[in-house]
Structure formats: structure tokens, C-alpha cells
Amino acid sequence: MTCTSSEPSLEVIQAGPWASLQDAGRFGVRQLGVTQGGPADLYAWAWANRLLGNRWGTEAIEILLGGLQLEAQGKTWACITGADLGATLDGQPLELWQPFPLHKGQHLAFGTPRQGLRAYLAVAGGFPGLKPVLGSLACVTREHLGGHRREGQLLQQGDQLPLHESACSPPRSLPRPVIPDYKLTPELALIPGAQIRHFRGRSLFQAFNTPWQVDQRADRMGIRLTGPKLECKEQPMISEGIALGGVQVPTDGQPFVLLNDRQTIGGYPRLGTLTPLACSRLAQCAPGSKVIFQAQGLDQAQREYRSFLQNC
Amino acid sequence: MSFLPRLENAGMDTWLVRLFDSIDEANIDWIQALANQCQASFGSQLIDLVPSYTTLLVHYDCLKLSSDEARQKLLSLLQQLQPDASRNNAKLHEIPIWYDPQVGPDLPRLEQLTNLSWQQLVELHVQTVYRVFALGFAPGFAFMGKLPEALQQPRLATPRKQVAANSLGIAEQQTAIYPSISPGGWNLIGRGCTRLFDPQNQPPSLFQLGDQVRFQPISKAEFLRLGGDIEAVSL
Numbered sequence: 001m002t003c004t005s006s007e008p009s010l011e012v013i014q015a016g017p018w019a020s021l022q023d024a025g026r027f028g029v030r031q032l033g034v035t036q037g038g039p040a041d042l043y044a045w046a047w048a049n050r051l052l053g054n055r056w057g058t059e060a061i062e063i064l065l066g067g068l069q070l071e072a073q074g075k076t077w078a079c080i081t082g083a084d085l086g087a088t089l090d091g092q093p094l095e096l097w098q099p100f101p102l103h104k105g106q107h108l109a110f111g112t113p114r115q116g117l118r119a120y121l122a123v124a125g126g127f128p129g130l131k132p133v134l135g136s137l138a139c140v141t142r143e144h145l146g147g148h149r150r151e152g153q154l155l156q157q158g159d160q161l162p163l164h165e166s167a168c169s170p171p172r173s174l175p176r177p178v179i180p181d182y183k184l185t186p187e188l189a190l191i192p193g194a195q196i197r198h199f200r201g202r203s204l205f206q207a208f209n210t211p212w213q214v215d216q217r218a219d220r221m222g223i224r225l226t227g228p229k230l231e232c233k234e235q236p237m238i239s240e241g242i243a244l245g246g247v248q249v250p251t252d253g254q255p256f257v258l259l260n261d262r263q264t265i266g267g268y269p270r271l272g273t274l275t276p277l278a279c280s281r282l283a284q285c286a287p288g289s290k291v292i293f294q295a296q297g298l299d300q301a302q303r304e305y306r307s308f309l310q311n312c
Numbered sequence: 313m314s315f316l317p318r319l320e321n322a323g324m325d326t327w328l329v330r331l332f333d334s335i336d337e338a339n340i341d342w343i344q345a346l347a348n349q350c351q352a353s354f355g356s357q358l359i360d361l362v363p364s365y366t367t368l369l370v371h372y373d374c375l376k377l378s379s380d381e382a383r384q385k386l387l388s389l390l391q392q393l394q395p396d397a398s399r400n401n402a403k404l405h406e407i408p409i410w411y412d413p414q415v416g417p418d419l420p421r422l423e424q425l426t427n428l429s430w431q432q433l434v435e436l437h438v439q440t441v442y443r444v445f446a447l448g449f450a451p452g453f454a455f456m457g458k459l460p461e462a463l464q465q466p467r468l469a470t471p472r473k474q475v476a477a478n479s480l481g482i483a484e485q486q487t488a489i490y491p492s493i494s495p496g497g498w499n500l501i502g503r504g505c506t507r508l509f510d511p512q513n514q515p516p517s518l519f520q521l522g523d524q525v526r527f528q529p530i531s532k533a534e535f536l537r538l539g540g541d542i543e544a545v546s547l
Contacts, residue, residue, distance in 0.1 A: 030360040030371070031347070032509075032517040033447040133511045143451050144492065145511060194320030194328070238335060239448065239455075241362025241369025243323035265364050265448035273323035298379045301324040306375065 008074020009160040016067025026136035037138030040283035044082030048122035060122035066110040083116025116182040116284035125164030189296035193272040229253030239267040245274035325374035345396035410535035415503035452491040452509025454519035471497030476544035505540035
């Protein structure tokens with residue numbers, strides 16, 4: 001769970017509003033109603049690990065909105081990707097998407113969002129010795145599962161995360177990430193689903209030709225978008241399984257994109273499904289910002305995803 | 313309307329197999345059979361399965377299979393599909409419940425809606441042996457059906473912010489127990505004292521798809537003796 005003070009660790013000095021541990025997610029138990037969890041921004045999470053030479057799936061800290069302060073009780077390498085939350089090391093601004101050494105006694109602090117919402121902090125080798133729940137360390141607060149304390153707890157002041165002490169610098173010959181520009185209005189790849197034919201023609205036109213605004217109702221379960229009212233001829237439906245990125249349209253006609261901590265089944269018609277990379281980008285969009293849906297074919301989506309995994 | 317079963321695109325690495333267009337107890341054996349065959353046929357290429365009332369969601373590993381390969385695999389499984397009538401693994405659970413307005417705050421309202429006393433409603437509820445149609449909403453939350461017609465009532469217009477763990481609820485044709493504290497919109501009629509989900513157990517969920525469930529009414533004294541939580545409130 002946590003370690004004694006003599007062992008190398010990362011100590012939480014201040015927790016901030018929402019910092020949780022996330023590995024790739026919890027798989028193989030969704031038929032029991034257990035959601036997948038994992039990083040809301042898979043892209044940034046994967047690169048934080050990759051830039052340190054960590055294996056795929058290594059746990060990292062997902063930091064929403066900043067406020068987290070940590071002190072190193074040991075020496076390692078670390079990397080921050082994703083949102084610019086004004087991270088500093090001993091008061092000096094840190095470069096993101098770039099590994100840096102972390103020495104004993106150093107103070108790592110996150111401020112407030114400048115660009116994007118979620119940052120990822122990975123350390124070389126991950127946090128050793130933490131015990132997975134149902135095969136995963138992914139922290140899902142709603143289900144009281146996973147995380148460093150095993151029951152879905154967020155990081156709290158005084159927590160000590162075990163470190164893998166390592167003086168070695170990460171491999172240098174790594175591909176360089178394409179760093180997303182969170183200031184731009186993102187075009188989110190949406191794979192049209194089978195129920196798309198139940199939507200009225202005008203609604204379909206609007207779905208792909210109107211900028212959608214990110215609503216206040218946005219968390220790890222899903223993100224509501226507001227805009228013209230989309231009308232569907234069939235509803236409600238019998239509840240069925242929903243994939244990551246499913247774009248549900250409830251009776252109010254406002255799309256709701258289902259993310260990592262979604263309920264496993266739901267009964268609203270769907271416009272289609274955002275790709276995992278589109279979900280990653282959406283997870284960085286603050287309420288009030290705009291997004292655009294762009295239709296994408298299945299094969300193209302898989303090609304882009306494979307190429308992301310190969311490079312990353 | 314096109315023929316059933318059919319495959320629907322449900323995401324980059326996910327097919328939804330739609331087998332039926334309405335809820336029926338007989339569906340479960342077909343869906344269970346397809347789920348079992350997917351496990352066997354996809355093996356490590358499978359990431360997750362989500363069976364529900366009329367469908368099976370199949371999440372495969374798109375690094376190992378293209379969407380078309382996954383589709384072909386599913387189509388060939390569907391061609392030879394037989395319902396899993398053996399129910400080898402289906403258990404019959406006897407679940408003790410304390411039915412009382414104190415822990416079933418919607419009983420008085422249901423009395424008005426149905427013109428039956430809450431004792432009569434309880435009698436109806438315990439008469440049926442239910443089957444698990446799906447698991448979802450929360451870990452270990454089992455959707456069971458079908459309720460006797462007199463008990464079929466709509467969900468609450470405004471869901472509760474907090475439903476106490478182990479609360480027994482009814483909504484439309486279904487009944488279910490909330491495994492842990494959560495928001496919820498079902499009509500609450502009683503409370504159990506059985507642990508329904510424990511990640512340390514194998515399997516973690518007491519109820520599995522296709523299982524049969526019978527509810528046993530117990531007294532307050534018995535409920536307390538079995539470790540029932542009388543303090544927790546539904547708001």
C-alpha cells in the first residue's frame with residue numbers, strides 16, 4: 001500500500017482536487033459490471049511512460065487541475081506529459097514531455113491549468129509493490145476499486161508512494177512525441193454507429209457541422225456536450241454494453257461521450273463511438289471550450305491507433 | 313428492420329452482436345452460449361465481453377485482429393450457435409431480505425400506486441424465482457426479472473442521491489440489489505445482508521448471468537442477527 005519512511009518514496013505534501021493512480025485499465029471483468037478505468041488521456045499517459053523507457057501499462061499519476069505537491073524521498077527519473085498545470089521542481093518551471101532527474105528532498109509542485117486539464121506524472125519503473133485489484137491498479141472512486149490504497153482512494157496528504165530508486169537516465173534513442181496543442185479546437189474522430197440511421201437527417205448534418213460546447217457535467221465517467229438538439233426516432237432502448245467513447249444521445253438531444261469510468265451498460269441511442277485517441281483529446285477540454293466531430297472509418301481508426309502504439 | 317442476429321459497429325475495437333429485439337428469459341441461454349464460445353474462440357484476442365438483455369458486446373484486441381477478422385469469427389460462431397440449456401454453472405441463490413418501510417421507503421408509495429398493502433406486495437415479490445438477465449450499472453449489480461405484473465412500476469422521477477448498500481429495488485419488469493452505496497432511481501422495498509461483490513473472491517460477483525434468485529422474507533431480529541445494517545439511510 002504505502003511504504004515506511006526509510007524506503008525510497010514519493011510523499012504527498014498536498015493532494016490537490018483530484019490525483020489518482022492509473023495503469024492501462026481493468027480488463028476482463030466488465031461482464032460483472034466493473035468499468036475499465038485507466039487514463040482519461042491515454043495518449044499523454046502512454047508517452048509519459050514511454051519517454052522513461054517504462055513498459056506499456058506502467059502506472060502513473062493522473063492529476064486533474066493541479067494543486068498536487070510531492071516530495072522525493074529517493075532518487076529517480078520522472079516525466080510529466082499532458083496538460084500544462086504550471087509544474088515546478090524546487091520552484092523552477094519544468095519542461096513537459098521531457099524526462100528529468102528527481103533527487104532526494106526535491107519538491108515537485110503543480111499549479112493551476114494553463115492549457116489542458118489532466119497531467120500525467122510517471123516515474124522510472126513505476127511505483128513498485130502496489131497490489132492490483134482485479135488485475136489492475138486503476139483507481140475508480142465510484143466503484144471503490146484500485147489505486148494505491150486498493151479501495152479507489154485518491155492521493156491524500158501524507159501518502160507515500162514507493163519509488164524504484166534508479167540513477168540511470170532513460171534511453172535516449174526514443175521517438176519524439178507529437179505534442180498536442182490544447183489551445184486549438186480539436187477535431188474528434190467519431191466512428192458512426194449502427195443506430196445513426198435512427199437520427200433525423202437534419203440532426204446528422206448538425207452533429208458533424210456544428211461546434212459542440214463542453215458542458216460543466218464532465219468527469220471520468222463522461223463528458224456532456226451542448227449544441228443543437230439532436231433528434232432520434234427511437235428511444236429509449238433496452239440497455240446494452242457500451243464501448244469507450246460511445247456517444248449517447250439522451251432525450252434532451254445533447255450528446256454525452258462515455259469515458260473510462262462509464263457504467264458498463266446503458267440504454268440511449270448512440271451516434272457512434274469516438275476513437276480512443278479522440279477520447280484522449282476530449283479529456284483535455286475545459287468546460288466552455290469547443291470541439292468538432294469528424295466521421296472516421298473503422299480501418300482508418302485502427303491504422304492510426306496501431307501507429308500510435310508502435311511509435312509510443 | 314434487418315434480420316437478427318446481426319453485427320453492429322460499436323467502436324474501433326468493438327462489435328455489438330444483436331441477437332434479439334425484446335426482453336425474454338429464453339434470450340439468456342443464447343447470449344450465455346455465445347459469450348462462452350467467444351471466450352474459447354478468441355482466447356487472448358478477447359479483451360472484454362458485456363452480455364445484456366438482447367445483445368453481447370465484444371471488445372477484441374485490435375493489435376491482434378482486424379475488425380474484419382473479428383467480424384468473420386463472430387459470424388462463424390453465430391452460424392453454429394446453440395442455446396446453453398444445460399445451465400451447468402447457473403446457481404439458485406436464496407437471499408434473505410428484511411422487507412419493511414423502514415428500509416424500503418418506497419413501500420407506502422407503491423401501496424397507493426397498486427391498491428395493495430405492502431405485505432401483499434412483498435408476498436408477490438417473494439413468490440417468483442428470478443433470473444439474472446445482465447450485470448452492470450455498478451460492480452455486482454444484477455438485473456433480475458421478470459417481476460409479477462402487479463409490481464411493475466416506473467422508476468422514481470428524480471433518482472435518489474444516495475441509496476444504502478444492500479437495498480432491494482424494483483423498476484419496471486426488474487428487481488435488483490444495490491451491492492454498494494450509490495445514487496439510484498429504483499423503488500426501494502427492503503434490504504438484504506448478503507455481500508454481493510468482493511474483489512478478493514473468485515468470482516468477485518455472487519450473481520452470474522443466468523443464475524436464479526429467490527428472496528426469503530426475514531424479520532428485523534433475523535436481519536440484525538445476520539449482520540444487516542439498519543443505520544444506513546437512503547436519501
